[in-house]
Amino acid sequence: MDDHALAAELAAAAGRLLLDVREELGFADARTLKDTGDLRAHEYLMAALAERCPGDAVLSEEGRSSAAGKRSRGDDRSPTRNTADAERLTADRVWIIDPLDGTREFSEEGRRDWAVHVALWRRDPSGGGRLAAGAVALPAQGLTLRTDATGGASLVRTDAGEPDPVTAGPGASRSRLPREAPLHVPAPDAGKLRIAVSRTRPPELVRRLAGGIEPEVELVPIGSAGAKISAVLLGEVDAYVHAGGQYEWDSAAPAAVALAAGAHASRIDGAALEYNQKDPRLPDILVCHPVSASTLLTGIREVSGALP
Numbered sequence: 001m002d003d004h005a006l007a008a009e010l011a012a013a014a015g016r017l018l019l020d021v022r023e024e025l026g027f028a029d030a031r032t033l034k035d036t037g038d039l040r041a042h043e044y045l046m047a048a049l050a051e052r053c054p055g056d057a058v059l060s061e062e063g064r065s066s067a068a069g070k071r072s073r074g075d076d077r078s079p080t081r082n083t084a085d086a087e088r089l090t091a092d093r094v095w096i097i098d099p100l101d102g103t104r105e106f107s108e109e110g111r112r113d114w115a116v117h118v119a120l121w122r123r124d125p126s127g128g129g130r131l132a133a134g135a136v137a138l139p140a141q142g143l144t145l146r147t148d149a150t151g152g153a154s155l156v157r158t159d160a161g162e163p164d165p166v167t168a169g170p171g172a173s174r175s176r177l178p179r180e181a182p183l184h185v186p187a188p189d190a191g192k193l194r195i196a197v198s199r200t201r202p203p204e205l206v207r208r209l210a211g212g213i214e215p216e217v218e219l220v221p222i223g224s225a226g227a228k229i230s231a232v233l234l235g236e237v238d239a240y241v242h243a244g245g246q247y248e249w250d251s252a253a254p255a256a257v258a259l260a261a262g263a264h265a266s267r268i269d270g271a272a273l274e275y276n277q278k279d280p281r282l283p284d285i286l287v288c289h290p291v292s293a294s295t296l297l298t299g300i301r302e303v304s305g306a307l308p
């Protein structure tokens with residue numbers, strides 16, 4: 001099995017496990033549901049990667065020392081720790097994973113905007129490195145978006161999704177999707193740009209951007225960086241703009257899929273997204289169809305200058 005297929009298999013399997021955690025615990029105690037989801041998905045992915053790719057390094061949101069105090073329900077162990085920095089920074093292959101992105105939305109009944117991220121960073125012969133494979137599972141939507149060995153991306157229907165509460169919504173037509181189809185970022189319609197933003201932390205920059213560019217902008221609040229970038233790739237929105245804080249695991253897998261699907265994915269100043277850095281903070285990102293990139297980058301530059 002190649003790295004692309006492995007990333008997709010592991011993300012989808014962790015997603016099924018998370019649907020089971022929701023089923024088992026229910027939604028009465030959000031804190032317990034969040035911690036248990038984070039930790040069970042993390043432990044599953046750490047064990048699967050140790051077994052399938054024993055020589056590879058891993059950087060997981062839940063394997064940091066700051067996650068040490070978290071406990072899963074009915075389990076007193078601390079989370080399995082990430083590969084030590086010194087080893088990760090000289091490794092040739094590093095899995096960058098977010099076992100549960102959109103933890104808050106995972107804990108809210110009926111919400112489908114949460115994801116599992118599995119990405120592989122690989123060192124180049126030149127000594128630098130790049131994202132080599134990635135998969136984003138959207139378990140409650142029954143979908144996985146993934147890179148493939150041809151250099152492209154595909155959309156896989158996993159069938160484990162929960163019914164769309166809005167019968168006529170985008171999820172309704174998804175039941176007619178083929179099991180696997182090539183994924184290409186769709187071009188936006190002229191006239192309006194729908195920009196996905198954090199539900200809980202919409203950056204001031206994006207609010208200003210919305211008032212400062214042509215065409216008209218609609219801000220669409222969605223949880224989870226992976227779900228927002230997937231919404232761009234599925235044509236449900238036209239762009240995702242974030243600033244003010246995030247980490248490599250929040251964007252590695254969705255950025256790998258976005259680039260393979262022909263999207264523009266960069267920092268908000270247009271610089272390349274760099275992964276497997278000593279400091280995993282990667283605070284801002286822009287993902288959109290390439291035709292919108294210069295409008296958005298110029299608009300962001302103009303409104304950034306106006307920020308205090």
Ligand SMILES: Nc1ncnc2c1ncn2[C@@H]1O[C@H](COP(=O)(O)O)[C@@H](OP(=O)(O)O)[C@H]1O
Nearest residue numbers: 100101102103198201223224225244245246250
């Ligand atoms: N200002 C900030 N600082 C740190 N992390 C942030 C952030 N804004 C968003 N994130 C992280 O990015 C992911 C998507 O956030 P949002 O849904 O608000 O857009 C979340 O990941 P987790 O759910 O894995 O913690 C969240 O923690």
Ligand SMILES: [Mg+2]
Nearest residue numbers: 098101102250
């Ligand atoms: Mg995250």
